[in-house]
Amino acid sequence: MTDDLRGTLDRVGDRFNLGEYEIDAYLAVLEHGELTASDIADKTDIPQPRVYDTVRSLSDRGLVELRESRPMKIVAVDPEDAFGDLRSSFTEMVDELEARYTAPTRETEAVSLVKSRSTILRYVEEVIESAEFELAVSLTPALLRRFRDDLAAKVADGVSVELLVTPASKAPDPDEFDYLEVATIARARRGITTPILAVADGEYSVYATQDALRDDRERYGVIFNRSALGFLVSGFFGTVLWTTAETLAADGTERPFPRRYASIRRAVKDIREFSREAGESEGGSESGTGDESETGEFYASVEGRDIETGESVTVSGRVVDLAFEDSEEVASLVVETTDGRVDIGGRVAALEDIEGQVIVIGRDGPPAL
Template identity: 75%
Template sequence: MADDLRFTMERVGERFNLGEYEIDAYLAVLEHGELTASEIADNTDIPQPRVYDTVRSLSDRGLVELRESRPMKIVAVDPEDAFGNIQSSLTELVDELGARYTAPARDTEAVSLVKSRSTILRYIEEVIDNAEYELVLSLTPDLLRRFYDDLAAAIDGGVSIDLLVTPASRAPDPAEFDYLSVCTIARARRGITTPVLAVADGEYSVYATQDALRDDQDRYGVIFNRSALGFLVSSYFATVLWTTAEVLAADGKHRPFPRRYASIRRAVKDIRELGDEFYATVKGRDVETGNSVVVEGKVVSVAFEDTEEVAAMTVETDEGTVEVGGLVAALEEVEAQEILIGRHAPPGQMSVAHD
């Protein structure tokens, strides 16, 4: 029985282990019936040097036929013929695997490397769904469309979203795409070297190369599963990626006050841009002793550089003024781990627990 299961799984895996290029090429050929390699390149974003390897891979899986001519024709195979013969095998495989499945315990502080495209995508979806108040993302245009409904639901739920789309040359035109239905602000950045990433509330994060989400098995993704190390990904996004991108859309749906922040940069930017009187409740650590502290009072000044490398605030408390910085702060007195901003008085945790 074990050998039969392995054989069935190998057959299914061989047929469905398609990379992004293979999927794009297959759909293009299906739409047109037959295409040449040059026509596939014209109808997709597949680089010309990769087209022949891609169509041969599809041919090996029985999804297309290669007809020797000048130029060679790539002809679509009827999907019923291509996939129908393994439909029953797939059903049996799912049933058998389900019978053997044992749900693993989730390590809430796990850090792991993953090479599976499907696993990376699943974690990106989890990050989006788990965001309570703040989300930063770097997505390809294809991933933006894939997660459109999830992002729209997050925006409707009051989550503040910074969205980076890469590469910029493929980003949807703001005149045709409603960015503000899925984010608070959107920017575009050049280059396929820009990673795909997602960070929820400054903690739960995913980082992956764009290649890892195509078909390059030598690439990887990193999952910080609710780890405090998520701030590394968030800081990299804010200081390296976000500051080198062009604005696509801004002034999205504003959250009501009081607001909760994982990033001092976002808190300071909101205070500076709104230009009103604000009060803060900051939970964090004394940078000298490491002791946990709570700072409550009126925000009397903020420091912010357009490069976003520096962000800090001064809070006037009953004991005097306190300088507050972000995670791993060194120049300020307090490292902020969670920031609550209100308009009339320092907000308490309970007042924003259900925002």
């Protein structure tokens, strides 16, 4: 590392290495322009004996001025003057650090354990950004605000987003927060024991406890980079978390067909819900796939494996039956192919004929995979 770069890092680190008391005092002085030590003690939680040491530390960093009157006054320095000299240095520092950066090859790891809060959040962001057609996320209200723009971009791109917010008591009110901007369906779940997770296309996923994202405890997050393992997180989300949450908002039928799925449960739920709404709008039945009407006709193309031989197979045809329980423990569909009817299940299916790994549902005929 060059002396110039090391010196810049030292200056930036010293300027921004503020403790809790220093931050509170600095913000109080910025807000009021000028305060005495007694004022700062009154307006913050800083003990009176610590105020003088705190403001002298801020003065040493050039963030405030001390006027040795009686009583001593602490005067805010214009942030432009306090930090202006760091702008060009900071930009140059980032450019040089970027030039030295060698990206780690994380893709080769099937499972990774991480303990850093910032690293876990970086993986959550990465999983969200990688989703191409299906995304499941469980977030706290604070993380929802943090990743709002990323989720909105996915929805705008046509990605199906299932959003779980926890704890429900702190979830934004649907009348004040546009959940359909960031999700195709959003639910809230009680309890801070609900983990933070994100699953993209049933494959790439991250799982962490809420404790792992609190600064006062050392916990860990788990990253799964392969579908056979990412499916575990997706299954846990769908059967344990999602089914025990209350719906906040749902768009129902906004995404056009054909739709691509990594989860058999989401495919079956969409078919069932779309058929029900179509039947209600035409005064028909709420159940079944709608063999008797055009509005309920669906087609499926599926890539997967024969559950007995393990061989890769591709099937396509009209969907003629569904099996689904509200607990989401059971979800399957039956496809009428040129060779007869085939039962399609989800990952690690045992009762059906085919383990569906990629499922595409269309309306006018078997869609392309």
